[in-house]
Amino acid sequence: MAKRLQARRLEGMEHNPWVEYVKLANEHKDAVNLGQGFPNFPPPDFAVEAFQQAVSGDYMLNQYTMAFGYPPLTKILASFFGKLLGQELDPLANVLVTVGAYGALFTAFQALVDEGDEVIIIEPFFDCYEPMTLMAGGRPVFVSLKQSPNQDLDSSSSWQLDATELASKFTPRTKVLVLNTPNNPLGKVFSKVELELVASLCRQHDVLCISDEVYQWLVYDTNQHISIATLPGMWDRTLTIGSAGKTFSVTGWKVGWVLGPENIMKHLRTVHQNSIYHCPTQAQAAVAQCFEQEREIFGQSSSYFVQLPQAMQRKRDHMIRSLRSVGFKPVAPQGSYFLTVDISDFKSKMPDLPGAAHEPYDRRFTKWMIKNKGLVAIPVSIFYSGPHQKDFDHYIRFCFVKEEATLQAMDEKLQKWKAELKSW
Numbered sequence: 001m002a003k004r005l006q007a008r009r010l011e012g013m014e015h016n017p018w019v020e021y022v023k024l025a026n027e028h029k030d031a032v033n034l035g036q037g038f039p040n041f042p043p044p045d046f047a048v049e050a051f052q053q054a055v056s057g058d059y060m061l062n063q064y065t066m067a068f069g070y071p072p073l074t075k076i077l078a079s080f081f082g083k084l085l086g087q088e089l090d091p092l093a094n095v096l097v098t099v100g101a102y103g104a105l106f107t108a109f110q111a112l113v114d115e116g117d118e119v120i121i122i123e124p125f126f127d128c129y130e131p132m133t134l135m136a137g138g139r140p141v142f143v144s145l146k147q148s149p150n151q152d153l154d155s156s157s158s159w160q161l162d163a164t165e166l167a168s169k170f171t172p173r174t175k176v177l178v179l180n181t182p183n184n185p186l187g188k189v190f191s192k193v194e195l196e197l198v199a200s201l202c203r204q205h206d207v208l209c210i211s212d213e214v215y216q217w218l219v220y221d222t223n224q225h226i227s228i229a230t231l232p233g234m235w236d237r238t239l240t241i242g243s244a245g246k247t248f249s250v251t252g253w254k255v256g257w258v259l260g261p262e263n264i265m266k267h268l269r270t271v272h273q274n275s276i277y278h279c280p281t282q283a284q285a286a287v288a289q290c291f292e293q294e295r296e297i298f299g300q301s302s303s304y305f306v307q308l309p310q311a312m313q314r315k316r317d318h319m320i321r322s323l324r325s326v327g328f329k330p331v332a333p334q335g336s337y338f339l340t341v342d343i344s345d346f347k348s349k350m351p352d353l354p355g356a357a358h359e360p361y362d363r364r365f366t367k368w369m370i371k372n373k374g375l376v377a378i379p380v381s382i383f384y385s386g387p388h389q390k391d392f393d394h395y396i397r398f399c400f401v402k403e404e405a406t407l408q409a410m411d412e413k414l415q416k417w418k419a420e421l422k423s424w
């Protein structure tokens with residue numbers, strides 16, 4: 001074709017780190033994959049049974065359902081999250097079911113961000129926020145969390161926002177701020193004080209908040225997840241995004257949702273009805289059933305929302321111990337299922353790893369580690385904007401939502417590595 005083929009909005013977006021690292025992991029079959037964030041253990045029995053029932057029960061579940069969500073699902077999402085958010089939610093007006101949280105994010109950006117609008121993104125960020133802003137015609141404005149020397153450097157809580165710097169990012173063109181708590185990749189759980197700061201700036205500058213809370217159930221120790229929509233004046237300007245994939249350990253089902261006030265949600269519905277139109281019915285029916293089951297036992301020790309974080313905390317601690325024993329410096333996450341590790345010692349001891357000169361160190365390190373040490377992790381610089389990548393190229397991210405056998409295989413690789421390090 002003689003004409004320009006691709007739309008201009010795709011410029012600079014051709015490379016996707018996930019495609020690259022999934023390919024790398026597949027090419028090194030004997031490497032232990034602690035890269036991409038998905039569980040490699042079975043989902044809970046009640047979830048499997050719910051899906052089986054959805055597939056083999058009512059044959060009408062093979063057909064289209066309502067465009068904005070399968071009614072039993074929108075209904076239970078409204079009542080379940082309505083209680084948590086302190087709002088009376090109308091399933092038809094305040095809930096939209098999407099293809100995963102990815103779908104929710106894309107729909108939100110398309111619905112709200114206009115040409116030239118500024119979108120504040122807190123770094124490190126789940127990497128799709130930047131291309132989604134750009135594809136909507138917006139301008140990403142970045143503000144970095146930085147390790148505060150007065151805090152416990154071994155915890156993700158030490159990564160904090162500078163209030164003055166954050167305030168300086170708001171301009172009359174700011175339309176949206178994207179928040180992610182618990183955060184991917186750090187596992188930081190934003191405290192009430194930090195959320196109040198974000199909320200007051202959003203209110204002061206009349207800015208909307210897209211709050212990605214997909215890891216809301218994965219919170220450890222004494223930390224508590226707080227939805228920013230529960231803070232005064234924030235419901236009216238916040239979209240709260242969730243994912244059944246992360247909630248019930250079923251990432252392949254790709255069911256997500258957005259909750260928000262009707263005057264904002266109606267614009268998301270416009271995007272949805274002109275793009276996806278509706279999501280797979282059976283997966284929605286299964287998720288509805290999972291929430292029905294959880295509602296009965298919410299807050300009790302038998303609840304998956306209690307059991308999952310307990311089990312994941314044990315895996316987190318296992319991984320921290322193993323990495324420390326080899327001399328790594330893990331940053332203990334307060335939430336999510338990721339763990340960030342400081343590799344600056346490696347950077348000073350072996351700075352010249354193979355790779356292109358412009359490639360951030362953490363990318364070269366992870367590629368070297370996959371090939372030579374049989375461990376797959378993700379470079380943290382991919383969670384930063386281009387100009388900041390060089391400043392944050394000495395961290396890598398491991399995922400610990402893995403079965404015991406995988407963590408043991410990790411231990412073996414690490415112990416072998418430790419023995420080699422002794423000869424350094």
Ligand SMILES: Cc1ncc(COP(=O)(O)O)c(C=O)c1O
Nearest residue numbers: 100101102126184214243245256
């Ligand atoms: C912070 C964050 N938001 C959204 C998503 C996407 O979730 P889903 O699989 O439901 O599309 C992910 C997946 O890793 C994530 O880490």
